[in-house]
Amino acid sequence: MTPRRTPRAATALAAALALLTATGCGIGSDPLAAGEEGADRDGSGPVVVGSANFLDSLLVANIYAEALRAEGIEVEERYNIASREAYVPGLIDGSIDLIPEYSGALLQYVDPETEATADAEVLEELRVQLPEGLAVLEASEAQSKDVLVVTGETAAEHGLETVSDLVPLAGEMTLGGPPEWKTRHNGIVGLREVYGLEFATFVALDAGGPLSLNAVTNGQVDVVDLFTTDPAIGERDLVMLEDDRGLFLAENILPLVRDRAVDGEARAVLDAVSARLNTDDIREMMGRIISQRENPTLVARDWLTANGLA
Amino acid sequence: MNLIEWFADPAHWAGPDGIPRQVLTHLVYCAIAAAVAIVVALPAGLVIGHTGRGAVVVAGLANALRALPTLGLLIAAVLLVSPHVGSQLAFTVPALIVLVVLAIPPILTNAYAGVTAVPPQVRTAAHGIGMRPWQVLLTVELPCALPLVISGVRSASLQLVSTATVAAYVSLGGLGRYIIDGQAQLDYTQMLAGAILVALLAIVVEALLLLLERLVVSPGLTGRLRRLPDPDRAPGAGPDPAPTAAPVAAPASGRAP
Numbered sequence: 324m325t326p327r328r329t330p331r332a333a334t335a336l337a338a339a340l341a342l343l344t345a346t347g348c349g350i351g352s353d354p355l356a357a358g359e360e361g362a363d364r365d366g367s368g369p370v371v372v373g374s375a376n377f378l379d380s381l382l383v384a385n386i387y388a389e390a391l392r393a394e395g396i397e398v399e400e401r402y403n404i405a406s407r408e409a410y411v412p413g414l415i416d417g418s419i420d421l422i423p424e425y426s427g428a429l430l431q432y433v434d435p436e437t438e439a440t441a442d443a444e445v446l447e448e449l450r451v452q453l454p455e456g457l458a459v460l461e462a463s464e465a466q467s468k469d470v471l472v473v474t475g476e477t478a479a480e481h482g483l484e485t486v487s488d489l490v491p492l493a494g495e496m497t498l499g500g501p502p503e504w505k506t507r508h509n510g511i512v513g514l515r516e517v518y519g520l521e522f523a524t525f526v527a528l529d530a531g532g533p534l535s536l537n538a539v540t541n542g543q544v545d546v547v548d549l550f551t552t553d554p555a556i557g558e559r560d561l562v563m564l565e566d567d568r569g570l571f572l573a574e575n576i577l578p579l580v581r582d583r584a585v586d587g588e589a590r591a592v593l594d595a596v597s598a599r600l601n602t603d604d605i606r607e608m609m610g611r612i613i614s615q616r617e618n619p620t621l622v623a624r625d626w627l628t629a630n631g632l633a
Numbered sequence: 634m635n636l637i638e639w640f641a642d643p644a645h646w647a648g649p650d651g652i653p654r655q656v657l658t659h660l661v662y663c664a665i666a667a668a669v670a671i672v673v674a675l676p677a678g679l680v681i682g683h684t685g686r687g688a689v690v691v692a693g694l695a696n697a698l699r700a701l702p703t704l705g706l707l708i709a710a711v712l713l714v715s716p717h718v719g720s721q722l723a724f725t726v727p728a729l730i731v732l733v734v735l736a737i738p739p740i741l742t743n744a745y746a747g748v749t750a751v752p753p754q755v756r757t758a759a760h761g762i763g764m765r766p767w768q769v770l771l772t773v774e775l776p777c778a779l780p781l782v783i784s785g786v787r788s789a790s791l792q793l794v795s796t797a798t799v800a801a802y803v804s805l806g807g808l809g810r811y812i813i814d815g816q817a818q819l820d821y822t823q824m825l826a827g828a829i830l831v832a833l834l835a836i837v838v839e840a841l842l843l844l845l846e847r848l849v850v851s852p853g854l855t856g857r858l859r860r861l862p863d864p865d866r867a868p869g870a871g872p873d874p875a876p877t878a879a880p881v882a883a884p885a886s887g888r889a890p
Contacts (some may be wrong), residue, residue, distance in 0.1 A: 502816075506818050543723050
């Protein structure tokens with residue numbers, strides 16, 4: 324781009340952004356079609372299913388979509404929408420009607436001051452705090468939340484089952500986690516306050532990514548923060564320590580919907596899915612998608628069939 | 634908290650996470666990487682420049698190394714090294730490797746270019762008075778090439794000071810800690826403070842290396858030497874090799890066989 328063109332491009336971009344804001348269009352929606360699929364639509368058109376741009380969200384979105392289809396409900400897919408900051412406004416303006424969500428993260432998004440961490444507490448507050456027009460349906464017991472993990476070897480050597488079991492050992496152990504754990508209650512601060520855990524050293528890695536996984540399997544750290552849905556936990560013989568004092572925020576997977584767009588029939592289908600979905604199933608399905616490169620839609624269909632939902 | 638308050642907070646100056654300690658850690662990584670890169674690249678560059686052999690290889694290799702994305706290389710190196718090293722060295726060694734890889738190309742190419750740029754008549758004269766090849770290299774070509782060699786070290790050092798911040802991505806210390814942690818914790822003041830510290834450190838390192846260059850480069854090469862009247866020779870009589878030895882101006886062509 325030549326320097327001379329830059330101001331014009333910037334002006335055009337600003338104008339486009341202003342237009343988008345003015346018409347209240349969200350991600351991926353066609354501004355010209357806003358009247359058709361805007362907030363006025365009731366349960367008549369297709370249900371537009373969205374997902375966030377990471378794998379377990381995409382998987383659950385596929386499960387929701389395929390479950391609805393199996394009951395003859397028309398579905399449109401709009402997957403891989405960047406982040407909560409993009410898709411929640413998209414739900415409000417009608418760009419999408421339904422998206423898998425995580426109870427704790429969603430609650431922190433709508434109420435950053437919240438202190439709730441337990442499953443029921445989070446869900447209750449969520450129902451109160453959600454913006455007008457949005458609703459969460461029945462939550463599944465499946466959770467994608469932080470979990471402290473040790474190798475099978477470490478667990479056997481010290482008889483570790485819960486986070487509390489770490490208390491006498493932590494002084495000689497190294498903890499790995501994302502850099503934000505240094506200052507977060509949902510991290511080192513909470514481990515100290517809730518459990519009295521003081522690790523000898525903290526190693527700042529990534530948020531449940533390859534660095535964390537490698538560091539624990541290869542012994543650079545003794546304990547590491549991963550996500551409960553990480554298929555590597557099973558594949559690499561890692562042991563999840565039970566969060567016996569409820570430090571980590573509940574992250575039950577549940578459908579977040581635009582109230583008017585999802586009717587009773589669709590809700591019944593989604594509730595039936597949530598009643599069956601659990602963390603182990605998600606982890607196993609994630610393993611199939613990641614390690615065996617299977618198609619998420621097919622994996623979702625298999626799960627529905629196995630659970631009598633399709 | 635604004636930037637001034639951040640820097641004024643005594644908590645940020647003390648302890649293992651304090652600014653002095655992080656600056657020191659940062660400098661240690663840079664110094665080790667620079668030292669290894671000099672040991673590897675300087676002799677190689679000098680010999681290639683002296684013999685003229687392997688110039689194509691060196692250009693290709695140096696450019697290929699330059700094209701490697703440091704962060705990607707770092708993560709790949711950690712994933713490769715960590716199964717074989719149980720301790721925290723699994724992070725330190727890969728970080729140093731990528732920094733060495735980053736520092737080699739400027740040092741190597743400048744050493745090579747510096748030697749090639751030595752005027753042929755200087756080299757011929759050295760041979761002519763009976764110097765052996767290694768003497769020519771070490772006592773004639775290297776001193777003549779020094780301005781370019783040091784500028785290679787300078788540019789490598791600048792890149793090291795700015796890039797050593799990636800070490801923090803794999804849990805290590807240094808000024809990158811403020812940038813990576815600041816981003817993860819949405820603490821943009823901390824991030825900005827880290828960036829400013831890196832910039833300041835880069836300026837200090839650059840100033841020190843400029844000083845070093847002044848001290849070690851022969852005044853005859855830099856034009857700083859005030860020409861004294863030469864009792865044995867009429868002023869302006871015959872060509873004097875020294876002023877023409879400014880390496881940048883000299884074409885990298887013809888050389889004595």
